[in-house]
Amino acid sequence: MDVHTIDCHYADLPKVAAAYLLVDGDEAAFVETCTSRSLPHLLGALADAGLTREQVRYVVITHIHLDHAGGAGALMAACPNATLLAHPKAAPHAVDPSRIVAGATTVYGDQRFAELYGEVTPIAAPRVRALEDEAEVPFGRGVLRFLHTRGHANHHFVVVAPNADAVFTGDAFGIQYPRLQSHGVFAFPSTSPTDFDAAAAHEAVDRIVGTGMGRAFPTHFGEQRELDAIAAQLHSLLDEHSAILEEADAADLQGPALDSFCQERVAAVFRDHVEHAGLTGHPGTALLELDIDLNAQGISFALAKRRYKRQRA
Ligand SMILES: [Zn+2]
Secondary structure (H helix, E strand, O other): OEEEEEEOOHHHOOOOOEEEEEEEOOEEEEEOOOOHHHHHHHHHHHHHOOOOHHHEEEEEOOOOOHHHHOOHHHHHHHOOOOEEEEOOOOHHHHHOOHHHHHHHHHHHOHHHHHHHHOOOOOOOHHHEEEOOOOOEEEEOOEEEEEEEOOOOOOOOEEEEEHHHOEEEEEOOOOEOOHHHOOOOOOOEOOOOOOOOOHHHHHHHHHHHHHOOOOEEEEOOOOOEOOHHHHHHHHHHHHHHHHHHHHHHHHOOOOHHHHHHHHHHHHHHHHHHHHHHOOOOOOHHHHHHHHHHHHHHHHHHHHHHHHHHHHHHO
């Protein structure tokens, strides 16, 4: 099986979000779709590989976040024989994306939403297949296998392709921007809203390494071969993110005080990580600013959720 890495030019940035084209014999599958604005890149990769749109058997989304699944409707419309494969909690949103769109529009505003994501279109329910944990589907001369992985999102799975010695990890095996790999592995977890769960995220990392695959393909971005080194960095940074949450909880921080505490502490964690990797002053570190914001927001959100549950108990 061949794996082609496609740069989706998410937010008009190079090598930030990938989609993958899997080819085995006369069958193709896409893993991730990025947004509808990425469609020309995806179809271009298919044509470059010498395949037709009719040969696409599956479109797979690791989870419903829009930089992974926002373009699924557009890609499914272009590939008439494809079935969309999704986590059971993601599948309903692929059929009716209105809640996801409303949520993201609230965060970004109408104009920025349109710039980032273009149009998010629904997919007819009979073309969507939800896959339980450890499900397998036939593909080419082998199978694709699906493992549910919470921690980053409750509607997240990873895709194991034994014939390619590969696991497609979505956001469950952290983020590795190519620009920041110049001094060795530089990986960090995404703890963005609204489902961050540190214990589940640790488990997901172990489950991915436990597949025994030699190559990981995170959506952000591209083929990785040093899975153990990545896992070690993710475990350590997840502990640090989780310590921020515990400290904020113990100090009973609320509202803006909580938000700025998380922001400052996450920024400090990233500063140390960058320094430790010898990347201080590297221009690529500007990419991290958005992730720092999102990770801080995810911790605030997780604490608010924990308090709500505690109150109701
Ligand atoms: Zn995500």
